[in-house]
Amino acid sequence: MDLKIKEDEVAVFAIGGLGEIGKNMYAIQYQDEIVIVDAGIKFPEDELLGIDYVISDYQYLAEHQNKIKGLFITHGHEDHIGGIPYFLQKVPNVPIYAGPLATALIKGKLEEHGLLESTKMNVLQESDVVTFNNLSVEFFRTTHSIPDTLGIAIHTPQGVIIQTGDYKFDLTPVGNQPGPNLQKMAKLGTDGVLLLLSDSTNAEIPTFSKSERFVGNTIHQIVERIDGRIIFATFASNLYRVSQAVDAAIQNGRKVAVFGRSMEQAIVNGRELGYLDIPDSEILDASEINKLPANKVMLLCTGSQGEPMAALSRIANGTHRQISIQPDDTVIFSSNPIPGNTVSVNHLINALEEAGANVIHGKVNNIHASGHGGQEEQKLMLRLIKPKYFMPIHGEYRMLKIHTELAQLCGVPKENTFIYENGDVLALTQNSARKAGHVPAGDVYVDGNGIGDISSEVIEDRQMLSEEGLVIVVATIDYKKGLVLSGPDILSRGFVYMRESGNLINQAQKHIFHTIKTHLDNDDAVAEDVLKQDIVDNLQEFLYRRTERHPVILPMIISTQV
Template identity: 65%
Template sequence: MAVNLKNNEVGIYAIGGLGEIGRNMYCVEFQDEIIIMDCGIKFPEDDEMGINYVISDYSYLVKNRKKIKALVVSHGHEDHIGGIPFLLKKIPEIPVYAPPFALALIRGKLEEHGLLKTTELHEELEDTVLKFPKLSVSFFRTTHSIPDTLGITVQTPEGAVVFTGDWKFDLTPVMNQPAPNFQKMAKIGEEGVLALLSDSTNAEVPTFTKSERFVAQSLHNIITGIDGRIIFATFASNLYRVSTAIQAAIDTGRKVAIFGRSMENGVQNGIDLGYLDIPEGTIVDASEINKLPPEQVMILCTGSQGEPLAALSRIANGTHRQISLKPNDTVIFSSNPIPGNTTSVNHLINKLTEAGAKVVHGKIHNVHTSGHAGQEEQKMLVELMKPRFFVPVHGEYRMQVVHTETAQETGIPADHTFVLKNGDVLALTKDSSRLAGHINIPDVYVDTSGSDDVGNVVVRDRQILAEEGLVVVVATVDYEHQRVLAGPDILSRGFVYMRESTDLISAAQKHVYHILREQMAQKPKPDEREMKKAIIENLQDFLYSRTERRPMILPMIIDKNKDSKPIKKNKKNEQDPNQIKND
């Protein structure tokens, strides 16, 4: 964790969010003050077995906890707020500032983790200003696929560091949300921006991103033309899309039933905050939905990303307690798969189609638009902000590179743009820039139990088990007399089929027998750990030479002298390697 910032330098670094989609967490450090911007999660890749999501290692922040003045949040998506409970478990004293809708979502998360009563929470609005001895924080309004989206400005003695959060320039937003505040952005630019940290998700898209109102009209037209029951799946946090679906249901005389806890919470938060105005009687209890004619039903549910336990997946699999698919059902996917979820989403679409449902999805039907800016909007933002230095954030490496090229087209010198990696520390002044060290930030895995101590070794073992299988080796030995009393027996699970691999298993048994005899003959005698290590390494090499696969080896060595039950001697107790056979 070598960070070498000079007293007059502003440090900028990412704890997550660079070279990846998700886990957004960016910091501005000046002398003895740190401002954290967002704290998100990343969804796991397909080979990260049993993992719900990935967060960052917060060790550097724990070490420098006295410097942290605030965690400020740009908006309420999981990749920007999902890590907050895990950060607060390590540093509970951090005050958290968030816009209203994000704050409601954060409260729910903290309550689940038992942290709500111990956390200092504050609402932030566009005119909020946070002042600290050396740094100050203010906000500006943007638009995204969720209400209450703010960009963040951290004012330092060397100039402003601006973080966009997720954004686009939607000039005709829905649900009475205000348009982006171009005047305030231009004013920030006139006052001097030291560095702009800008969202790179759509850096490869050469156009403006379509307005949410365009999708609203398209969805309304599609829903109006459907005769049967409608199952509408989208992100629970995308209140714009939820509002559009509910309004279309009202206009076509349909009742709405909500399935999925996150969808229920999202709708309730929208109602409580005044973003959703739903006439009484529109939303009906889930138990009533099967009593209504199909043409009067809309089911609003979670599961647009193919999550196995979400409502839509259970409906598709026929395991939902209240909803069964009908041949005339229409399922609308009003979202695009996030990276890593494409396979599961396609699988879900296939299952729904096989069950006889009509599936409407993707940009072909204009039922989704991105919440992220394309190149033309990105150029416009750079022209408004006029930053001295430019850092693309929130995107995979190629997206960051393309984004720097776009910034350079607007006149920013190439040596003033930086494609950083998580942990790289960029040190800036008005007149200088340099890399000032690197913070080691390993991945931290959170499994289905909510535990955040699942190490890389555990994930690697799960990958081996899934891809290569398991071989269990059991033997009873007498260390004192250097004898193998029983076994070694070998059991295969997911590696080879035992009955069809008797020659391989028999050869492996003989191989392990010789390893045990060689190990026990050593002076001084090895301990049990060394014996197991020798079996694992030698047997893996042996099996690889025969099969080109390396299964996980699990040795179980029983010491006769430690066993409370004496082993009855018979002719089979002292095994001869030439007589070992597979049971």
């Protein structure tokens, strides 16, 4: 499969990230060179039963892997790096370029999947420039809810294409982190930018996003007034938030104990890279927690998104080996639920409250600040970059639409703005922009160790099983004599209670018996697959008339035919 582009055109397309939150993956292609930006996952919505992650369809990139020059990472969040192991299994030997923290996080993922030794990792600094034959890539510093966030500028023969990554303009960042590099953004804009791909997540928020430092002040105030033990839950990757929680604990005479593998690794990475300044004397071993008064302890843990196996969920349901909820515990959620996790988070908060804890969460108490810029920041980015063409990315359709309207307010002509779907190809030159076909970009489901082996039909069956139940039909047939030797018997799971539905079951058995006999009496050679489908169709119709339900029907025919 080849793109429908001319020799002098640059192709820009999303493998994931348009019309959705998550699964970010964008490609820029000029002739025989492809640069990829990010390779993320999306967390499944509730209706995707049994699915762990949703990743992108890498078919086009696999077919053209000889053209891929590198995978460039804007930052270390799961919706930007979580798909890398799956991508490399499909498209091996692609060199990866990422900042220091993202590199550390990616290496951990690659090691788990046995891909670390075979993958070339390149650690980026903002001042680096990576050059290929026709394309070159440079970077500019942004601010987000994780350190080492970069915007990416791809220089092509037709002009510069900028992908912002996730960003906000935090002018008072926490710790020793520099702020966004406004000068470099403005220089790129002054020199001329062909296309801007910009984060749309908070396009519905009309203001600037709060600074992380604002949240730090709130955390300090909350910690000061709590007398019992504190359990602080946040994203392990949000080292700014972790730093402020630890600082608040230390200033109030508390030692910090860390729980959850990803949080433990985040502390290690943060200290090694200089983002966290935590003296060894302030870190408490799990075995020492009960030796100190409750008001001298803070537990820092994972699980703010309601993940069932994370530390906080196990603490809430009483299955954690070392920690159980005590009556005066206060649990602080310093995050908002990401799409797909709202129900899980609410269940977790309820479980903690029922166990006796006092729960403080972000929306009510101002202990969370988004890492994504609101409309004012999106307009500032547009004014700094001054693109000729504009394509909003990383957002659901309504967010993309609002962001496009903001671009038009900032001087981008309406005909130069493009709301595309995953797989749509934008072909660009210095003076033209057009839609140039489509590449595969559907969802691929990760279920346990299986990748892409769960189809939409399987998901539909799972949904039907969860909502309507299962009916199993068992019959023994002698095809030669045209007789039903036993059955048909019916077993029900999740459809009706057998003991209280005798009349319905009896009538269903007679209905199925009639269906089988009709086949046996009318056909010289009965095709078993046709018979099974006829049983399903007829029984579905009968049961819907009686119950208005559509259970999954599984016919099992035992044949005496040799």
